[in-house]
Amino acid sequence: MQTRLTELLGIEHPVMLAGMGGVSYHRLAAAVSAAGGIGTLGAATMDAATMDAEMAAMRQLTDKPWGVDLLTAMPGDMTAQVQRIIDAGARIFVGALGVPHEVIAMCHDADVLVVNMCGRVHHAVQAVDAGCDLVVAQGTEAGGHTGRVATLPLVPQIVDAVGDRVPVVAAGGIVDGRGVAAALALGADGVWLGTRFIATPEARVSFGYHDALLGADESQTTVSRSYSGKPMRVVANERTAYFDRHPEELAPFPEQMMASIVGGVLHLPTGPDDPNVDPATECYPAGQGVGAIDELVPAGELVARLMAETEAALARIDRLR
Ligand SMILES: Cc1cc2nc3c(=O)[nH]c(=O)nc-3n(C[C@H](O)[C@H](O)[C@H](O)COP(=O)(O)O)c2cc1C
Structure with missing residues (x-):
């Protein structure tokens, strides 16, 4: 073509x-x-x-x-x-x-x-x-x-x-x-x-990423500032729900991103080398086609x-x- x-x-x-x-x-x-x-x-x-x-x-x-x-x-x-x-x-x-x-x-x-x-x-x-x-x-x-x-x-x-x-x-x-x-x-x-x-x-994926994609339906992504401070579409989880309820606790970019890395919920940079991932709070970016x-x-x-x-x-x- x-x-x-x-x-x-x-x-x-x-x-x-x-x-x-x-x-x-x-x-x-x-x-x-x-x-x-x-x-x-x-x-x-x-x-x-x-x-x-x-x-x-x-x-x-x-x-x-x-x-x-x-x-x-x-x-x-x-x-x-x-x-x-x-x-x-x-x-x-x-x-x-x-x-x-x-x-x-x-x-x-x-x-x-x-x-x-x-x-x-x-x-x-x-x-x-x-x-x-x-x-x-x-x-x-x-x-x-x-x-x-x-x-x-x-x-x-x-x-x-x-x-x-x-x-x-x-x-x-x-x-x-x-x-x-x-x-x-x-x-x-x-x-x-x-x-x-x-x-x-x-693909270079952190622990749990493939399972999160294969398990999510079309409604299970959300646009959240919880990981970087800027709107990011990710698989919805406990952390995105928490910040939906508490937007006053969000820091701007890039402070929120540093907080996510230090807080152990954003492993995109370290990728598969880091085993300390909790899928309930991890940042798994995904589009609505995921379903x-x-x-x-x-x-x-x-x-x-x-x-x-x-x-x-x-x-x-x-x-x-
Ligand atoms: C895990 C992930 C990381 C991304 N990182 C970048 C990035 O570093 N630079 C960029 O231009 N876009 C980035 N994007 C957005 C993509 O370039 C692309 O526009 C988007 O994935 C297209 O939508 P789709 O996921 O529905 O196919 C990222 C998307 C995902 C899912």
């Missing part, structure tokens, strides 16, 4: 692995790139040495394009971090809080594409005005930090605003080929998937399955005409 996204990135399928902090490490990202999508390392929770080692592992495992997502890098240290990402051979750099002009210029000088995560139409317009090469329209259904506007209304409005200038990629709540077909119907050029890819053997996930599927197989399901969904629509 050829879209403006596959052409821009030189990939086979319009499927992007979300750069999930704590989860999208080299095993998962390389498997998605090798399968013809594009894998993005979630570097938000990595220290410098880990990010370098992860990028070296990507180079070793695949000669296909891959990317790095930094999420919250501060403008000061973003330049140095992005230089290392460029030097390591990434094809795309992903930011979420806006990417400064000088960073975009550095990337473009090195033929690295710049991607921005957007939850509102004006975020997308600002990103494209600043020179970003593609935008991800992420609806509130998404796992992790998220906005208030849902994917169905957000994607076509962002397509209308910037789709004549750059490819638009849909994110939030997409877990199968019906979702991919729907995103294409909304005018998107591809999809950016998080939660569905966590339920793979290659449709009932098995772990190897990431490469998942990409092939998504594309076959997309073809079937599009054929079904064609038969209705």
Whole structure:
């Protein structure tokens, strides 16, 4: 399937692995790139040495394009971090809080594409005005930090605003080929998937994460400030319920996040190496599509399955005409 996204990135399928902090490490990202999508390392929770080692592992495992997502890098240290990402051979750099002009210029000088995560139409317009090469329209259904506007209304409005200038990629709540077909119907050029890819053997997950995803239905996520201080969609639990009742006890970002790490309820950074996880209070980010996930599927197989399901969904629509 050829879209403006596959052409821009030189990939086979319009499927992007979300750069999930704590989860999208080299095993998962390389498997998605090798399968013809594009894998993005979630570097938000990595220290410098880990990010370098992860990028070296990507180079070793695949000669296909891959990317790095930094999420919250501060403008000061973003330049140095992005230089290392460029030097390591990434094809795309992903930011979420806006990417400064000088960073975009550095990337473009090195033929690295710049991607921005957007939850509102004006975020997308600002990103494209600043020179970003593609935008991800992420609806509130998404796992992790998220906005208030849902994917169905957000994607076509962002397509209308910037789709004549750059490819638009849909994110939030997409877990199968019906979702991919729907995103294409909304005018998107591809999809950016998080939660569905966590339920793979290659994902880097903390204790209990897979069980929490497989056990949750579509109503069991909630947007909570309890883990980072910013609205984050997670599997609802005792801790999110407590802070729903006691919002006055929440600290702002990043103090609340430090409190969660120190308090032993946020193991995304330490991942599978830390056995001290209590699933009743742990931070398990997940999107509303979680209810449709009932098995772990190897990431490469998942990409092939998504594309076959997309073809079937599009054929079904064609038969209705
Ligand atoms: C565990 C987890 C961690 C995430 N970390 C990041 C991140 O570091 N940077 C980022 O841009 N988005 C992050 N996100 C959001 C994803 O990039 C993506 O937009 C979202 O997962 C899409 O929705 P879905 O989960 O319904 O597929 C994260 C999501 C999850 C579930």
